[in-house]
Every structure is written in C-alpha cells, then in structure tokens.
Amino acid sequence: xxxxxxxxxxxxxxxxxxxxxxxxxxxxxxxxxxxxxxxxxxxxxxxxxxxxxxxxxxxxxxxxxxxxxxxxxxxxxxxxxxxxxxxxxxxxxxxxxxxxxxxxxxxxxxxxxxxxxxxxxxxxxxxxxxxxxxxxxxxxxxxxxxxxxxxxxxxxxxxxxxxxxxxxxxxxxxxxxxxxxxxxxxxxxxxxxxxxxxxxxxxxxxxxxxxxxxxxxxxxxxxxxxxxxxxxxxxxxxxxxxxxxxxxxxxxxxxxxxxxxxxxxxxxxxxxxxxxxxxxxxxxxxxxxxxxxxxxxxxxxxxxxxxxxxxxxxxxxxxxxxxxxxxxxxxxx
Amino acid sequence: xxxxxxxxxxxxxxxxxxxxxxxxxxxxxxxxxxxxxxxxxxxxxxxxxxxxxxxxxxxxxxxxxxxxxxxxxxxxxxxxxxxxxxxxxxxxxxxxxxxxxxxxxxxxxxxxxxxxxxxxxxxxxxxxxxxxxxxxxxxxxxxxxxxxxxxxxxxxxxxxxxxxxxxxxxxxxxxxxxxxxxxxxxxx
Numbered sequence: 001x002x003x004x005x006x007x008x009x010x011x012x013x014x015x016x017x018x019x020x021x022x023x024x025x026x027x028x029x030x031x032x033x034x035x036x037x038x039x040x041x042x043x044x045x046x047x048x049x050x051x052x053x054x055x056x057x058x059x060x061x062x063x064x065x066x067x068x069x070x071x072x073x074x075x076x077x078x079x080x081x082x083x084x085x086x087x088x089x090x091x092x093x094x095x096x097x098x099x100x101x102x103x104x105x106x107x108x109x110x111x112x113x114x115x116x117x118x119x120x121x122x123x124x125x126x127x128x129x130x131x132x133x134x135x136x137x138x139x140x141x142x143x144x145x146x147x148x149x150x151x152x153x154x155x156x157x158x159x160x161x162x163x164x165x166x167x168x169x170x171x172x173x174x175x176x177x178x179x180x181x182x183x184x185x186x187x188x189x190x191x192x193x194x195x196x197x198x199x200x201x202x203x204x205x206x207x208x209x210x211x212x213x214x215x216x217x218x219x220x221x222x223x224x225x226x227x228x229x230x231x232x233x234x235x236x237x238x239x240x241x242x243x244x245x246x247x248x249x250x251x252x253x254x255x256x257x258x259x260x261x262x263x264x265x266x267x268x269x270x271x272x273x274x275x276x277x278x279x280x281x282x283x284x285x286x287x288x289x290x291x292x293x294x295x296x297x298x299x300x301x302x303x304x305x306x307x308x309x310x311x312x313x314x315x316x317x318x319x320x321x322x323x324x325x326x327x328x329x330x331x332x333x
Numbered sequence: 334x335x336x337x338x339x340x341x342x343x344x345x346x347x348x349x350x351x352x353x354x355x356x357x358x359x360x361x362x363x364x365x366x367x368x369x370x371x372x373x374x375x376x377x378x379x380x381x382x383x384x385x386x387x388x389x390x391x392x393x394x395x396x397x398x399x400x401x402x403x404x405x406x407x408x409x410x411x412x413x414x415x416x417x418x419x420x421x422x423x424x425x426x427x428x429x430x431x432x433x434x435x436x437x438x439x440x441x442x443x444x445x446x447x448x449x450x451x452x453x454x455x456x457x458x459x460x461x462x463x464x465x466x467x468x469x470x471x472x473x474x475x476x477x478x479x480x481x482x483x484x485x486x487x488x489x490x491x492x493x494x495x496x497x498x499x500x501x502x503x504x505x506x507x508x509x510x511x512x513x514x515x516x517x518x519x520x521x
Contacts, residue, residue, distance in 0.1 A: 006477070011455075012454055012462035017380065
C-alpha cells in the first residue's frame with residue numbers, strides 16, 4: 001500500500017506485455033525518471049560551473065596583501081595574485097585625483113612602486129631632506145609576510161637610491177589573521193601605529209596624541225634619536241636630519257636669548273621633544289638663582305616658548321610665561 | 334517565436350518528432366530502410382496508447398502490427414506539420430476502434446491478467462492494473478499510460494493528444510488519486 005499506484009501500474013503493464021514489447025517498455029518507462037535525474041545532474045552541473053567561475057573570478061581579484069605606504073599622505077596598495085597591483089587608494093593626499101589617474105591596477109608590484117615613487121617625488125612628498133617612508137604590509141593569504149617585506153623594502157630602497165635619495169624605509173609586516181589595516185577609518189597605518197607605540201614606550205613623556213600630529217619623517221627622526229628598538233620592523237637607512245637644527249644650535253639660540261654664555265650656566269640640558277605636533281628642542285639651564293627653560297622649534301630654530309624663574313627668594317619672584325609662535329626675539333629680564 | 338524555433342532546430346539535436354517526420358517522408362518515397370528505426374521510436378508509446386483503448390496486451394500487439402502496415406501504406410498522405418506522433422495516433426485510434434467493433438471483447442479479469450503475466454504479479458500490481466483498466470476513462474488511461482509507460486512528459490502528451498497542458502495535468506493527478514482511493518477501499 002505504500003507503493004505509488006503509478007509504480008504498480010508500470011510494473012504490471014511491463015509484466016503483462018507481449019515478450020517482444022517488454023524490454024522496450026522497461027527502457028522507455030525509466031525514461032521519465034532518467035530524464036528527471038538527467039535534469040537534476042544538469043542543473044547541479046550548471047550550479048557547479050557557476051560556483052567554479054565565481055571562485056576563479058574571486059580568486060583572481062582576491063587580495064593577497066594590503067601594502068600601506070606612509071609618506072605623509074598615506075597610500076594603500078591592494079596586491080592580488082603574483083604580486084599584481086589591484087588598486088591604489090590615496091588617503092589624506094591633497095590631490096587624490098592625481099593618484100587615481102596613476103592607473104596602477106594590473107601592474108606588477110615593482111612597476112607600480114616606480115610609478116608611485118616618481119609621482120611622490122614630483123609632488124614633493126619625497127626629497128633628499130624628506131627621505132622617510134613607512135610601509136606596512138598586511139598579508140591576507142598564506143604568503144610569507146617576511147618575503148613580501150624584504151621584496152618591497154628592497155625595491156623601494158633601490159628606486160629611491162636611483163633617484164639619489166638616501167632611503168630611509170621602515171617596513172612592518174603582519175601575517176594573515178593579524179590586525180587588518182584600519183587606514184580607511186583612522187588614517188593611521190599599522191606601521192605608523194607601531195612606530196608611535198614604540199616611541200611612547202621608549203619615552204613616557206611622549207603621548208600618542210602628540211605623536212599622531214607628527215609626520216612620518218619627524219617620527220623617524222625622533223625614533224632614531226630615542227634609539228627606539230624596532231623588534232619586528234625592517235629599517236633601511238636613516239632619516240635625513242639636515243632639515244633640522246642640531247642640539248648645539250638650539251642651545252646657542254637659547255643662550256643668546258638669555259644673553260648668557262655656556263660657561264655662565266649650570267645644569268645645561270637639551271633634548272628633542274614633541275609639542276603640539278611640532279618637533280622641538282627643550283633646553284634647560286640654571287644660573288646662580290635663576291632657572292631657564294626654552295622650547296625651540298627644531299625645524300626653523302624659533303623660540304616657541306620660554307620661561308625663567310628666580311628660585312631663591314619667593315617674595316621676589318618674577319615669573320613670566322610667554323606663548324609666542326612667530327616672534328623669536330623675546331627676552332625676559 | 335519563429336526565430337527561437339529556428340535557433341533551437343539548428344542548435345539542438347533533432348527531436349523524436351523531427352526524426353519521425355524524416356522517416357515518414359522516406360517511407361512516402363517507398364524507401365523502407367528506416368522502418369526499424371520508426372519501430373524503435375514509436376513502439377512503446379503506440380503500445381501504451383493502444384492498450385489504453387483495447388485493454389488487452391495481445392490484442393494491442395495485433396493492432397499495433399496493423400498500425401505499422403497502415404503507416405507504410407499511407408506515409409505519402411502525411412503532411413509534415415511537426416506532429417507525426419499525433420498522425421500515427423490517429424491511425425492507431427481508427428484501427429483500434431475498428432478492431433473493437435469486430436471483436437466484442439469484454440475486459441480481462443484479474444485472473445486473466447495473472448495468467449498473461451510472465452513474472453508473478455503482486456496483488457497490488459494486479460489490482461492497480463485491473464482498476465486502471467476498468468475504472469478510469471479511456472482518456473485518463475491514455476494520459477497515465479503515456480506518462481508512466483512511455484515516459485512522455487505532460488507537455489508532450491498535451492501536444493500529441495491535442496489537449497491543453499492544464500487539462501492533462503489535472504486529469505493525470507485525478508486519475509492517480511482515483512486509483513489510490515479505489516485501492517484503499519479494496520484493501521479495507
């Protein structure tokens with residue numbers, strides 16, 4: 001009773017048919033089922049073909065790694081299979097259009113880097129003075145991040161050297177599953193974040209907020225001054241400091257301002273610091289009864305802020321604070 | 334529509350109807366080489382169709398032979414319209430009715446079916462066959478048999494018998510439902 005009547009009928013007709021007919025009916029009767037099976041197979045096949053094509057296509061466009069290049073604007077290169085550039089995103093650049101017109105898509109990584117660096121030099125983001133580049137690599141597949149790191153660092157260093165720029169390239173690589181770049185949201189690349197973290201760790205007076213305001217070049221100068229230890233970072237070259245005044249120059253500026261000479265003061269100290277996104281030298285010294293503190297812009301040598309206090313007699317205290325960014329000929333007392 | 338037909342006729346392998354039409358045209362010129370091919374292509378559906386009318390395996394086989402003879406004889410009268418099977422069925426129907434008129438055969442009993450069978454039929458099988466032969470209308474039988482025995486799709490049945498597809502579907506399902514119901518009653 002569980003059998004469907006059509007199956008019973010089919011069997012009965014086949015069994016009662018004249019012998020010549022029987023086999024033919026048997027074959028024909030299974031045709032319906034067969035054709036249903038066939039149709040099922042065909043539809044499964046087509047689904048498989050579609051899935052396969054989607055898979056191959058997505059594999060083609062699959063991002064192998066995100067390479068973020070910090071100069072001052074930030075660039076994100078999407079790398080596909082065989083180190084082929086899928087696209088370039090410029091973040092924080094003044095003229096984003098220039099970079100989208102570069103048409104790096106489809107180029108091998110080496111060619112894309114040459115094209116990009118050429119443009120950066122042309123735009124003045126890279127020069128003999130500003131020779132720093134920060135590269136973060138976020139590997140998305142099973143590619144060895146170290147290999148990619150070496151490949152990119154070498155290439156960039158070579159290209160910069162060919163432009164007579166002494167390279168200062170800092171590269172970090174994050175393997176698959178590591179934190180993906182959040183450049184799009186925060187405009188801070190992984191490498192920059194790592195560098196800032198390392199700096200903040202090396203010098204507790206530096207805060208991340210302050211550091212975030214500095215550009216890559218300044219951060220790297222700071223890093224080399226603080227002798228920050230980059231554990232998992234590849235560094236090629238050093239940041240060119242010729243754009244900055246030296247510590248000695250800063251001291252001279254401060255002493256001149258106080259109308260003092262080096263042998264008239266004690267406890268002379270000078271240190272590079274950051275203040276509101278500026279690279280500054282903090283110069284401190286004391287005389288018999290007075291304490292001087294100068295903040296000097298490390299780039300142009302202007303005195304940003306100075307203060308001096310008479311220490312001994314409280315009643316005689318004349319303390320002054322000045323905040324002045326533009327005029328540097330401020331003297332107290 | 335015409336374009337699609339043309340396209341499908343060039344892209345798809347020739348359908349059974351197209352093959353049959355070609356054979357019929359050959360037969361019209363007296364070329365009997367493809368006769369076995371014709372037989373191959375039509376024997377089962379013709380058997381199902383005739384069995385639905387005659388309700389007797391041996392009589393069906395007899396009439397079927399007559400149908401083939403008639404096809405050979407009348408092939409030159411066939412006008413190609415893409416429906417060779419419908420033409421063959423028309424011949425079959427006429428011959429079957431003639432046969433019935435000559436030999437007044439009362440339907441077979443379950444015992445008759447049993448004796449005709451070469452394999453042992455299960456009770457269910459005999460009952461289903463018996464009910465299908467006696468309780469269904471001729472048209473219902475044609476639809477059910479063409480589908481279950483000849484492997485015709487409902488669309489093909491509609492085309493060949495000249496009945497709307499919806500009617501074929503509803504009649505097919507109603508017939509099966511009827512059989513199920515009757516079987517249930519017989520068993521209880």
